[in-house]
Amino acid sequence: MTVDPRRMEEGLIHKASVLDHKDDDHNISQKVDGIDGGHGINNEKEARPSGAVEDHESGFGDHKAGEQQPVLVPTKNKRVATLDAFRGLTIVIMILVDDGGGAYERIDHSPWNGCTLADFVMPFFLFIVGVAVALALKKIPKINDTIKKITLRTLKLLFWGILLQGGYSHAPDDLSYGVDMKQIRWCGILQRIALVYFIVALIETLATKRRPTVLQPGHLSIFTAYRWQWIGGFVAFVIYMITTYALYVPDWSFVAHDHHGAKGYTVKCGMRGHLGPACNAVGHVDRKVWGINHLYSSPVWSRLKACTLSYPNSGPLREGAPTWCHAPFEPEGLLSTISAILSGTIGIHYGHVLIHFKGHSERLQQWISxxxxxxxxxIILHFTDAIPINKQLYSFSYVCFTAGAAGIVFSGFYILIDVWGWRTPFLFLEWIGMNAMLVFVLGAQGILAGFVNGWYYKNPNNTLVNWIQTHVFINVWNSERLGTLLYVIFAEITFWGVVAGILHKLGIYWKL
Structure with missing residues (x-):
């Protein structure tokens, strides 16, 4: 088979068509999503023929007339370590803000408008879901089989999400378990990842026959080549925007339970297009679809200045606080999940760039721009008050801000790890990223700590986990805040980095 080395060099001909049609590194049978490790992700960079000269303007190389064409020497595919490191970083940030946010609440989720460290976790997950989906579904032998596998993985994620965040598990501090089905929470982190994964992977699969093998010249050709993926993201954007600004939100009532008993409240609304905590369409949709008893009962808006004198930290509600301060709100609800599809779509685009552009500079130019x-x-939308950055609503400006940040971090990791080869300092992130599902369940969701706490001495508060946190960290540093932070860094993040490294050496990975 005759191959134009200039087109091979620029990634316009797939390696499989040149070297080995049977070598399918991106087969869908390999498990790849935003939580589990994704060991089917490889660097597609080809061996460059000596004497080839890049032409960044046209996208083709240039050879002198009559010059003998060099022989292409196949090289072994190299895994793109950036994907694992980025996924591992997201898990690390999640553990840090979940378990350290109580001591340093400024890194916890923003009470409403704005963006803190914790607010990057969900969109970073969805971004890497998109990148991984693009690579995993690069080649699809049978569409029906692929759809079945996508559906099965989605159901597994939904099951684990409801089990871990629906209220059944009370780990790590409460040793009881079980949930009242009248109060079960249907939404959560894994549920959102599952739904976004299902939509973007389904579009990627159904559009496979329209997938290009050769990109047309031009900076925007990557967008037009995958127009159906962008159309899917645009449809999600339109549904979200129309519903958010056009849906009428009536007055609504709820019952709050505390140590004093139950008390009923009514929130006055009767408006459209409101983006505040009380009367937004995102909360209205969740109250109607799931029922108010099935929403998250401790929303971060309770830290707002209108609700507590302890703002921006948690504290008792102030006297005369608005009624909605007592209400539940679902941060991973239905309408906001529709908006979150855009995060996955942008991630898919970054994966497409990784597939089609073989030069580091070309990839980085596409990603960073x-x-x-x-x-x-x-920034324009937020500071003009057109559409504030808001994680709870998953606003369009929030999608853009966090996806842009994800693109910058991903590009930075790519330069450091895959271009400059500084892999060693990021190995612990790679290890965690390879076993992200295991670390998420056992670490971030506290299942292992809950199991250890089950072996207590005399009373349930006298456990090994609590003893280590109190005597090794808090008492030694004579500071609950600093001790808690150090505990999270060393007894949780470092611990799971070591465990993930050992499991990697043993070849053990937990995938859905």
Missing amino acids: MALGLLIIA
């Missing part, structure tokens, strides 16, 4: 564009859009 898009990331900067998204950040500029978000």
Whole structure:
């Protein structure tokens, strides 16, 4: 088979068609999503023929007339370590803000408008879901079989999400378990990842026959080549925006339970297009679809200045606080999940760039230019008060801001790890990223700590986990805040980095 080395060099001909049609590194049978490890992700960079000269303007190389064409020497595919490191970083940030946010609440979720460290976790997960989906579904032998596998993985994620965050598990501090089905929470982190994964993977699969093998010249060709993926993201955007600004939100009532008993409240609304905590369409949709008893009972808006004198920290509600301060709100609800599809769509685009552009500079040019564009859009929308950055509503400016940040971090990791080869300092992130599902369940959700707490001495508070946190960290440093932070860094993040490294050496990975 005759191959134009110039087109091979620029990634316009797939390696499989040149070297080995049977070598399918991106087969769908390999488990790849935003939580589990994704061991089917490889670097597609080809061996460059000696004497080839890049032409960044046209996208083709140039050879002197009559010069003998060099022989292409196949090289072994190299795993793109950036994907695992990025996924591992997201898990680390999740553990840090979940378990350290109580001591340093400024890194916890923003009470309403704005963006803190914790607010990057969900969109970073969805971003890497998109990148992984693009690579995993690069080649699809049978569409029906692929759809079945996507559906099965989605159901597994939904099951684990409801089990871990629906209220059944009370780990790590409460040794009881079980949930009243009248109060079960249907939404959560894994549920959102599952639904976004299902939509973006389904579109990627159904559009496989329209997938290009050769990109047309031009900076925007990558967008037009995958127009159906962007159309899917645009449809999600339109549904979210129309519903958010056009849906009428009536007055609504709820019952709050505390140590004094139950008390009923009514929130006055009767408006459209409101983006505040009380009367937004995102909460209204969740109250109607799931029922108010099935929403998250401790929303972060209770830290707002209108609700507590301890703002921006948690504290008792102030006298005369608005009624909605007592209400539940679902941060991973239905309408906001529709908006979150855009995060996955942008991640898919980054994966497509990784597939089609083989040069480091070309990839980085595509990634960074898009990331900067998204950040500029978000900043303009936020500071003009057109659309504030808001994680709870998953606003469009929030999508742009966090996706832009994800693109910058991903590009930075790519430069450091895959271009400059500084892999060793990031190995612990890679290990965690390879076993992200295991670390998420046992670590971030506290299942292992809950199991250890089950072996207590005399009373349930006298456990090994509590003893280590109190005597090794808090008492030694004579500071609950600093001790808690150090405990999270060393007894949780470092611990799970070591465990994930050992499991990697043993070849043990937990995938859905």
